[in-house]
Amino acid sequence: MTDDILDAEEAARGERIAKWLARAGVASRRDAEKLVAEGKVSLNGRVVETPATFIGPEDRVTVDGKPVGQAQHTRLFRYHKPAGLVTTHKDPEGRRTVFEELPAALPRLVSVGRLDLNSEGLLLLTNDGALSRKLELPSNSWTRRYRARVHGRVDERALAALAHGITVEGVAYGPIQAGLDSRQGTNAWLTVSLTEGKNREVRRVLQHLGLTVTRLIRTAYGPFLLGDLPRGAVEEVNAKVMREQLGLDAPPRIRRGKELAAEAAAKAAGPATATPADAPAPKPEAMQRSRPAKAPRARNATEPLRRAWGAIAQGPDADQPQGPGKRGRGGPRKPR
16 A cells, blocks of 8 residues: 555656666665765755655756766566576675676666576566566566476475475475476476575475475576576567566657658648648559569479479489480480
């Protein structure tokens, strides 16, 4: 209920400055609040004193005296995280992070949930912190699907029992769907699906069953799939999928110079002269011209395959010239 009230308030008054700065790529919302507290953020020439300040579309914002561009539209990316990277912006132990490995051209991004150091696979990234929190909520009932390579004796009945939930060291985990894919000696591959996604949930639950996870790959997060995305690659989710899966509208279309010039010329020319209601509409110039000759029909793409198959069926001499007086039909001529 509180979130609904805050959303309605933001819709009426604008966007909170910390959130706005985060979407503009300046810093995370938490760091943006620190910038406000340090007096480094100004709105329309006045120092901002509280992070509860709202930003309108015509407001001008500066940080340390430097103007900040408009906040970007919401974007979402699929990233194939390799093992050995930490899902954080700064690691106190100096380990490599996911965000240090991303292309420099990308905006400032945050992750939707996390994958631990040794886990790999699909990680969703977005420039909108509010969207990140929304997608992480268990109330979405989005399935997180993993492939796990384990070492130990797999008890399929114990795996099936996970569908009713399990408590491990005082932590209650919700229903988990787990099944055996393949087994070779003491090693096996499992498919594990869950909706909560608590910290190290798959590893802890399987460890409770006497299985050691030696490799963990996330293959799906809700409707978004890892697919054949190469390891270390990042790919933006297109506007159509954003609209269908998340209910987010595509960003406004950017009009180019020629289009803007055409609009200016149309305004300068004024309204078009009205024509009588019974006058026939003039045909466009392109329609008044004679029609160009039809292009030759495209060659059937399967024709070479059929010809090749026919040659195979007829034997090794099938591609030789045919007809009377030609060597391919009657064999080699006798010497005269």
